[in-house]
Amino acid sequence: MNSELFVGLMSGTSMDAVDAVLVRFADDRPQCLARRATPLPQDLRDALLALAHPGADEIDRAMQLDARLARTFATAVRAVLDDAGIAARKVRAIGSHGQTIRHAPQAAEPYTVQIANPALLAELTGITVVADFRRRDMAAGGQGAPLAPAFHAAFFRRADADVAVVNIGGIANLTVLPCDPADAVRGFDTGPGNGLLDAWTQRYLGVPVDRDGAWAAGGDVDRDLLACLLADPYFAQEPPKSTGREHFHLDWLDRHLARPGAPRAPRDVAATLVELSAQSIAAACLAQVPAAAEWLIGGGGVHNAHLMARLRAHAPVPLHPTTARGVDADDLEAIGFAWLARRTLLGLPGNLPEVTGARGPRVLGAIHPA
The missing domain is CATH 3.30.420.40 (ATPase, nucleotide binding domain)
Incomplete structure (x- = not known):
């Protein structure tokens, strides 16, 4: 072969x-x-x-x-x-x-x-x-x-620096690639990627995707709602862990929106969902691979300009699409x-x-x- x-x-x-x-x-x-x-x-x-x-x-x-x-x-x-x-x-x-x-x-x-x-x-x-x-x-x-971390390790691991690989699909996942060959590769699902925003966009705009995150970019983040969402036990759970639509879905979001004082503007909820994805991804990267020289980003999330901007705001190192490292x-x-x-x-x-x-x-x- x-x-x-x-x-x-x-x-x-x-x-x-x-x-x-x-x-x-x-x-x-x-x-x-x-x-x-x-x-x-x-x-x-x-x-x-x-x-x-x-x-x-x-x-x-x-x-x-x-x-x-x-x-x-x-x-x-x-x-x-x-x-x-x-x-x-x-x-x-x-x-x-x-x-x-x-x-x-x-x-x-x-x-x-x-x-x-x-x-x-x-x-x-x-x-x-x-x-x-x-x-x-x-x-x-x-x-x-x-299962992606084994593939990520084969093609993105570096001998001179730690690397974080983040794939942002409906759910986001992180692969930690230590430069030291004696250190194990690690990886897990960080939580929502595009999935919740897509579902919310479909509900209120009737289209499947918020192109470039333009709708969410015009909203204001509700900090109280964001704190409630980030308090979900999944985010604090130690790896190994994986998740999906069974956990992070619109019913989950609606339960939080039912609380007193929850925001009523759908666009503000969209902005909050983007911030939820950005902060949960960034928190995982900072906790698991604090010395990373770069964060490599793959998946459909690279096309959400607003999400990428928010992720960059939380990242202490450069973000590059995996395309820059040879895999589109x-x-x-x-x-x-x-x-x-x-x-x-x-x-x-x-x-x-x-x-x-x-x-x-x-x-x-x-x-x-x-």
């Missing part, structure tokens, strides 16, 4: 699109040959968002969406291969994260669920699919997430799952026990042959 092609697929907590990348690995380094973001149809997105919370007929709805997502993923694969002019037979495998619809590492019997039927995806594309990466780590006593910020997670698929086929572990809390390194994922 000195030089082979892989497709990486990622549909994150924001549930807005399927990110597909075609990656060539040469000497274990990724070269992105093509990328394509395939938007999820609005009715499919709405159904997925509804499924992320308990409700009736969950099994039937989940299995129907499992197949629909696989077909959408297959469309994304065909599109990115067409963009690159590459035939499916030349691709070694697809690494598919799938769509998380429930993540419960603290349950009496911990579980995590990602859908986008990998068997159907293999059938539709004619390409081997590696999927279901999280459950093996969870079976070994881990959180099943985050928009492709970071999708490339990571192409890399994990390659690790699976090589029989190499893809988790970091220091990050997830698993009992040891594990080869992750299930293989669905073409």
Whole structure:
């Protein structure tokens, strides 16, 4: 496997699109040959968002969406291969994260669920699919997430300085990369990224994203509300930890807004949500990697100019998109799952026990042959 092609697929907590990348690995380094973001149809997105919370007929709805997502993923694969002019037979495998619809590492019997039927995806594309990466780590006593730190360590670790890597999707996560090789890589979910702001924007503006954070930028932060939100026990919990829409969702926010004296201007709430993301990310970075020479930022959050400005206001060191270090910020997670698929086929572990809390390194994922 000195030089082979892989497709990486990622549909994150924001549930807005399927990110597909075609990656060539040469000497274990990724070269992105093509990328394509395939938007999820609005009715499919709405159904997925509804499924992320308990409700009736969950099994039937989940299995129907499992197949629909696989077909959408297959469309994304065909599109990115067409963009690159590459035939499916030349691709070694697809690494598919799938769509998380429930993540419960603290349950009496911990579980995590990602859908986008990998068997159907293999059938539709004619390409081997590696999927279901999280459950093996969870079976070994881990959180099943985050899995990106192993990829971050392989490509962003420096010998001369500590580095913080922050991926800002619907949920934000931090990877701590110490320069000392004797120090373990660490990582965890810091809390909300774009997800709460997106949901609030959808509720009040009827659009899925606050472009550039322009709406939130015109509001005033409610300091009392912010303090209440930051008092959530998750932020003080020690790693390993992971979270998702099961915890940070609009019902969670609404409970805080129901208190006496809560702000009534939706734009002020939007501004407060941006500050919540910025402060919780910054607090995690400052606590976990105080000597970092730089904070590298990936994910959709890099396009929220207001969020980035607020994050810079709290950062004592320069912020750079991961693009500046050779991995496009928009492709970071999708490339990571192409890399994990390659690790699976090589029989190499893809988790970091220091990050997830698993009992040891594990080869992750299930293989669905073409």
